[in-house]
Amino acid sequence: xxxxxxxxxxxxxxxxxxxxxxxxxxxxxxxxxxxxxxxxxxxxxxxxxxxxxxxxxxxxxxxxxxxxxxxxxxxxxxxxxxxxxxxxxxxxxxxxxxxxxxxxxxxxxxxxxxxxxxxxxxxxxxxxxxxxxxxxxxxxxxxxxxxxxxxxxxxxxxxxxxxxxxxxxxxxxxxxxxxxxxxxxxxxxxxxxxxxxxxxxxxxxxxxxxxxxxxxxxxxxxxxxxxxxxxxxxxxxxxxxxxxx
Amino acid sequence: xxxxxxxxxxxxxxxxxxxxxxxxxxxxxxxxxxxxxxxxxxxxxxxxxxxxxxxxxxxxxxxxxxxxxxxxxxxxxxxxxxxxxxxxxxxxxxxxxxxxxxxxxxxxxxxxxxxxxxxxxxxxxxxxxxxxxxxxxxxxxxxxxxxxxxxxxxxxxxxxxxxxxxxxxxxxxxxxxxxxxxxxxxxxxxxxxxxxxxxxxxxxxxxxxxxxxxxxxxxxxxxxxxxxxxxxxxxxxxxxxxxxxxxxxxxxxxxxxxxxxxxxxxxxxxxxxxxxxxxxxxxxxxxxxxxxxxxxxxxxxxxxxxxxxxxxxxxxxxxxxxxxxxxxxxxxxxxxxxxxxxxxxxxxxxxxxxxxxxxxxxxx
Ligand code: HEM
Ligand code: SF4
Ligand code: SF4
Numbered sequence: 230x231x232x233x234x235x236x237x238x239x240x241x242x243x244x245x246x247x248x249x250x251x252x253x254x255x256x257x258x259x260x261x262x263x264x265x266x267x268x269x270x271x272x273x274x275x276x277x278x279x280x281x282x283x284x285x286x287x288x289x290x291x292x293x294x295x296x297x298x299x300x301x302x303x304x305x306x307x308x309x310x311x312x313x314x315x316x317x318x319x320x321x322x323x324x325x326x327x328x329x330x331x332x333x334x335x336x337x338x339x340x341x342x343x344x345x346x347x348x349x350x351x352x353x354x355x356x357x358x359x360x361x362x363x364x365x366x367x368x369x370x371x372x373x374x375x376x377x378x379x380x381x382x383x384x385x386x387x388x389x390x391x392x393x394x395x396x397x398x399x400x401x402x403x404x405x406x407x408x409x410x411x412x413x414x415x416x417x418x419x420x421x422x423x424x425x426x427x428x429x430x431x432x433x434x435x436x437x438x439x440x441x442x443x444x445x446x447x448x449x450x451x452x453x454x455x456x457x458x459x460x461x462x463x464x465x466x467x468x469x470x471x472x473x474x
Numbered sequence: 475x476x477x478x479x480x481x482x483x484x485x486x487x488x489x490x491x492x493x494x495x496x497x498x499x500x501x502x503x504x505x506x507x508x509x510x511x512x513x514x515x516x517x518x519x520x521x522x523x524x525x526x527x528x529x530x531x532x533x534x535x536x537x538x539x540x541x542x543x544x545x546x547x548x549x550x551x552x553x554x555x556x557x558x559x560x561x562x563x564x565x566x567x568x569x570x571x572x573x574x575x576x577x578x579x580x581x582x583x584x585x586x587x588x589x590x591x592x593x594x595x596x597x598x599x600x601x602x603x604x605x606x607x608x609x610x611x612x613x614x615x616x617x618x619x620x621x622x623x624x625x626x627x628x629x630x631x632x633x634x635x636x637x638x639x640x641x642x643x644x645x646x647x648x649x650x651x652x653x654x655x656x657x658x659x660x661x662x663x664x665x666x667x668x669x670x671x672x673x674x675x676x677x678x679x680x681x682x683x684x685x686x687x688x689x690x691x692x693x694x695x696x697x698x699x700x701x702x703x704x705x706x707x708x709x710x711x712x713x714x715x716x717x718x719x720x721x722x723x724x725x726x727x728x729x730x731x732x733x734x735x736x737x738x739x740x741x742x743x744x745x746x747x748x749x750x751x752x753x754x755x756x757x758x759x760x761x762x763x764x765x766x767x768x769x770x771x772x773x774x775x776x777x778x779x780x781x782x783x784x785x786x787x788x789x790x791x792x793x794x795x796x797x798x799x800x801x802x803x804x805x806x807x808x809x810x811x812x813x814x815x816x817x818x819x820x821x822x823x824x825x826x827x828x829x830x831x832x833x834x835x836x837x838x
């Protein structure tokens with residue numbers, strides 16, 4: 230299978246693996262821009278910190294512009310997310326969905342082992358698929374994906390209410406009674422935003438660390454698609470089954 | 475058997491002119507959002523259909539809904555309302571009292587079994603078998619169950635009986651519940667508001683009489699015509715909202731100039747009601763027009779969406795903190811944990827390197 234083939238480039242001192250295809254990379258940077266704009270405009274909507282100096286509202290449209298931008302980038306973010314969900318199934322081996330076997334004991338064993346591995350500051354490389362994501366990371370991304378979905382549902386539900394009975398309201402209006410009113414919908418929308426900010430803090434600092442101090446090519450892989458491992462590195466199968474020394 | 479009077483006969487007997495009656499019909503047709511061609515249908519229905527008896531029941535509530543109704547300064551509306559309900563049963567203003575009053579209710583309900591309308595004000599305590607509210611020797615719980623048996627429809631008037639208001643607020647010591655959670659086998663319409671607008675209550679009743687059906691309801695059982703839009707989307711201060719011009723504190727310059735009240739906690743953007751359209755007291759004004767933010771009084775559990783004067787409610791976790799406080803706490807927590815982890819990783823690697831170098835030196 231073409232899509233599952235592993236591309237490997239060996240240079241003098243490291244091995245590079247082609248992990249992220251161009252679709253993944255482009256959609257990742259679209260996400261970065263969209264989430265950035267969404268957080269900024271969302272903050273403004275929540276706590277308007279800038280006020281036009283006019284005496285009358287004629288011509289000034291700061292809040293309206295922020296809301297329009299928020300909506301525009303929400304649509305971009307959502308379409309991008311939907312495409313990415315499809316790519317879970319269609320993308321290359323590293324992206325693929327079939328690694329997400331929550332019903333298997335091995336999945337949880339691996340996640341638990343990896344958590345201990347992180348906490349004890351080891352950063353072990355093991356199976357080949359972890360060039361993409363290890364199980365713990367997969368779990369995190371799925372949670373982030375779900376959070377983003379709830380964010381989209383609550384967002385579009387609020388947006389739809391500007392035109393009750395209209396397109397967005399018909400599709401997403403049911404979300405509001407589900408949370409017992411729009412006040413709660415807003416509160417949840419905001420909490421998830423903070424959740425996403427928390428994820429971003431961790432995500433960004435880690436990829437920088439792994440790029441600079443561990444030379445795994447984490448950050449640059451989102452530009453070049455290539456991840457780095459030391460020369461002569463061999464994948465290890467199921468390291469959590471071996472006794473730790 | 476005594477023939478039921480029509481609504482028209484009744485208001486005429488009360489001394490209301492035909493002209494006023496027609497004005498009332500026109501107003502109500504407009505409030506209900508019906509086409510003007512429906513005007514004649516409303517008139518004909520009120521002239522010819524026997525007026526269904528309406529029993530107004532008071533349970534755990536503050537009676538502000540009754541106040542809203544009988545103090546509605548619109549002479550027409552208040553007269554009309556009184557002729558609609560007072561005759562049958564309404565504790566606050568009825569003449570009869572005690573056993574006599576109770577007899578009238580149960581007699582009437584028996585006679586009109588299947589035809590009468592219940593208007594319920596207040597929620598129903600359910601804890602300890604509902605002993606926290608008793609009417610005529612019965613708990614409110616027994617009362618509503620018995621009274622609803624022959625009811626054609628139940629109108630939950632006000633936030634208490636619609637969603638729960640002060641009476642169901644956390645921690646809800648008496649286990650109060652809104653009506654639709656207790657009576658599930660009858661059509662229930664919610665008219666939330668603390669209090670609801672008189673015109674909205676009347677409009678719903680007129681719809682029921684005219685078309686023999688409840689008006690179209692939304693997912694929370696509210697009539698769509700009155701609760702279909704947010705206060706915010708019909709608010710006359712919306713231009714200031716869109717511009718980004720906000721009152722920062724009460725009595726500042728923006729407040730004097732009538733800017734948007736969002737930053738002093740306006741809940742207009744999350745509140746579904748007709749205040750900014752129908753307004754209050756003969757269409758004189760409504761809270762936002764008099765410079766006060768909307769408190770969201772017609773939203774489910776609005777006392778628990780606390781605190782007031784803050785447009786996003788606090789997170790209902792123990793201790794109640796704002797979403798921003800919790801969010802910031804979370805983000806800082808993540809930042810500190812990540813930072814500590816990474817610094818530890820860097821230090822570990824550096825010391826390992828030093829050790830390895832020393833080893834190499836020794837071996838040499
Ligand atoms: C990562 C994604 C997102 C973030 C971080 C975010 C953030 C925020 C924040 C902080 C608010 C202000 C809440 C408040 O205090 O009132 C907000 C409001 C809102 N968001 Fe989002 N949002 C995101 C995604 C979306 C999506 C996908 C939509 C879909 C259209 C959306 C639509 C809205 C709407 C309509 C409002 C309310 C504006 C109003 O009516 O005043 N958001 N968002
Ligand atoms: S005053 Fe309240 S309802 Fe009116 S525009 Fe401002 S936020 Fe919206
Ligand atoms: S403006 Fe808001 S708080 Fe005031 S009566 Fe209307 S819905 Fe209730």
